[in-house]
Amino acid sequence: MTPADHLQAAQTIAVVGCSDRLTRTSHQIARYLQDAGYTIVPVNPEIDAALGLTSYPDLAAVPADVRIDIVNIFRRPSAAAAMVEDAVARAAQQEHPPVVWPQLGVHTPAAEATATAADLPYVKGHCIRVVHQLQME
Secondary structure, eight states, rough: OOOHHHHHOSSSOOOOOOEEEEEEEHHHHHHHHTTTOEEEEOOOOTTTEEETEOBBGGGGOOOOOOSSSEEOOOOHHHHHHHHHHHHHHHHHHHSSSSSEOTTTTTTHHHHHHHHHHOOOOOSOOHHHHHHHHHOOO
């Protein structure tokens, strides 16, 4: 599937590293996706809420009945592989595995290898907002 196909199939996007600060890119992109109709699940251990929604400290804390279609990662590249490991653990709780989508500049070979070994779709080199905007044209 293409990145656009993954977005078209998705309803719920967990934004790992979502900020409550309006000036942060993670907040702006999460807000854009929320405004586009996606259900956003903020994930950040340092905040209680973002976008008017509860923020969870990690993917494991997101209620099991919440199906996550895409795990969009806004963390330092050094944390990417660990975030993918969290997505792998989350996938075991769901019927359909989530797509792992590190934001531009976050991808690492180790993160991709972890996703690939677990058969999780992995999108690299694409900004989720840009892909959505292009598909809307």
